[in-house]
Amino acid sequence: MIRNGKNSAGAVLKMLAGAATAALVLAAPSFADAPQAAPADTRPPNKKDAVPALPGQNRAPLAASGVEVKSKVIAKGLQEPWAIARLPGSGYLVTERTGKLLLITPEGTRSEVTGVPEVDARGQGGLMDISLAPDFSATREIYLTFSEPRGQGTNGTSLARARLSVDGSRLEALEVVFRQLPAWASPLHYGSNIEWDAEGYLYLTLGERSLPATRVLSQDRSTHLGKVVRLTRSGAPAPGNPFLNDAGAKPEVWSMGHRNVQGAAIHPSTGKLWTIEHGPRGGDELNIPRAGGNYGWPIITYGIDYPGGPIGEGVTARAGLEQPVYYWDPVIAPGDMTFYRGSLFPWKDDLLIAGLSGALVRLELSGEKVVGEERLARDIGRIRDVLEDQDGSLLIVTDEKDGVLARLTPG
Numbered sequence: 471m472i473r474n475g476k477n478s479a480g481a482v483l484k485m486l487a488g489a490a491t492a493a494l495v496l497a498a499p500s501f502a503d504a505p506q507a508a509p510a511d512t513r514p515p516n517k518k519d520a521v522p523a524l525p526g527q528n529r530a531p532l533a534a535s536g537v538e539v540k541s542k543v544i545a546k547g548l549q550e551p552w553a554i555a556r557l558p559g560s561g562y563l564v565t566e567r568t569g570k571l572l573l574i575t576p577e578g579t580r581s582e583v584t585g586v587p588e589v590d591a592r593g594q595g596g597l598m599d600i601s602l603a604p605d606f607s608a609t610r611e612i613y614l615t616f617s618e619p620r621g622q623g624t625n626g627t628s629l630a631r632a633r634l635s636v637d638g639s640r641l642e643a644l645e646v647v648f649r650q651l652p653a654w655a656s657p658l659h660y661g662s663n664i665e666w667d668a669e670g671y672l673y674l675t676l677g678e679r680s681l682p683a684t685r686v687l688s689q690d691r692s693t694h695l696g697k698v699v700r701l702t703r704s705g706a707p708a709p710g711n712p713f714l715n716d717a718g719a720k721p722e723v724w725s726m727g728h729r730n731v732q733g734a735a736i737h738p739s740t741g742k743l744w745t746i747e748h749g750p751r752g753g754d755e756l757n758i759p760r761a762g763g764n765y766g767w768p769i770i771t772y773g774i775d776y777p778g779g780p781i782g783e784g785v786t787a788r789a790g791l792e793q794p795v796y797y798w799d800p801v802i803a804p805g806d807m808t809f810y811r812g813s814l815f816p817w818k819d820d821l822l823i824a825g826l827s828g829a830l831v832r833l834e835l836s837g838e839k840v841v842g843e844e845r846l847a848r849d850i851g852r853i854r855d856v857l858e859d860q861d862g863s864l865l866i867v868t869d870e871k872d873g874v875l876a877r878l879t880p881g
């Protein structure tokens with residue numbers, strides 16, 4: 471093939487007089503013939519007709535860092551742990567999807583924190599994310615997301631705040647500050663991840679509840695389904711939100727057209743929100759949601775429906791709809807993610823993603839482009855959350871009936 475390419479380019483060259491034109495003709499075949507570096511995942515895609523809209527948008531070259539990741543269990547027997555928050559000093563708060571909040575010491579001693587809200591733990595619901603307020607050291611305020619029973623079999627993602635008692639044994643003054651609307655009778659696609667911006671407002675990512683009737687509401691800005699919202703600490707729409715003056719929109723909405731966003735992180739240099747969402751079969755997406763941006767679901771997607779057919783018209787791009795920075799097919803099933811800032815691993819500024827498909831996914835970035843990918847810690851289980859500890863080691867939880875909180879260090 472390469473030889474034929476050169477021959478045909480050469481033949482064309484002879485017929486051309488201009489040197490500039492010749493250079494163009496030469497460049498084209500040599501680029502096309504360049505061998506593609508192998509990606510981290512070489513399995514065929516589910517959506518066979520998908521063509522990336524942007525260069526480097528999927529299957530980045532495998533970036534082998536040569537690091538062996540060692541895992542040490544801190545606590546085991548956890549009931550589908552969902553999220554970890556690191557307390558100042560020492561100790562970790564860990565949510566269990568089934569409805570408990572645990573305080574776990576670095577040595578693995580655990581105690582239950584009482585006073586959590588009642589959750590609807592059917593399907594994917596339950597107690598989900600946990601985040602300390604930026605001024606936790608002074609206020610002891612924490613934020614929790616959970617699937618809240620809303621009556622008549624319906625539920626929805628809600629955000630509560632509370633104070634953690636000084637002895638860490640209970641939540642005090644718990645108050646629900648935001649409710650995703652409308653509520654729905656669905657056990658699926660709740661989101662949800664809390665991130666704080668530099669101004670002290672919080673982003674909350676929300677799912678579209680999965681059903682055919684709710685999926686389309688990702689495109690309806692008068693609902694909170696399939697949205698990222700941006701809130702004040704008391705749950706009001708944050709100043710500067712894009713639809714504050716739009717009578718047909720929920721004022722909390724920051725971005726729309728999302729599917730099920732369970733992970734988010736603030737970029738340490740730019741301060742921008744990055745999110746990661748589950749696609750259907752194929753089409754997990756990394757996005758950098760801008761104010762008012764529409765991220766396309768379910769009109770455009772790089773995935774297919776679970777039974778095998780197309781989603782909607784089966785298209786991957788449309789004018790006015792934002793493209794993901796990067797996508798996966800087959801999926802990694804992303805939980806939460808974090809930008810690595812430490813020096814214990816040689817991964818400074820890389821994006822580390824908890825993969826429920828059973829890997830820690832590392833992305834090397836150049837600005838806002840993904841330039842390399844590696845799959846690590848493949849023998850641990852369904853990784854739901856990843857968090858950097860003070861010493862640069864990583865904390866993970868595995869979303870299993872006998873889940874673990876574990877520390878990852880270089881082997």
Ligand SMILES: [Ca+2]
Pocket residue numbers: 663664665733734735806807
């Ligand atoms: Ca996060």
Ligand SMILES: [Ca+2]
Pocket residue numbers: 727755765766767770771792793794
């Ligand atoms: Ca999208």
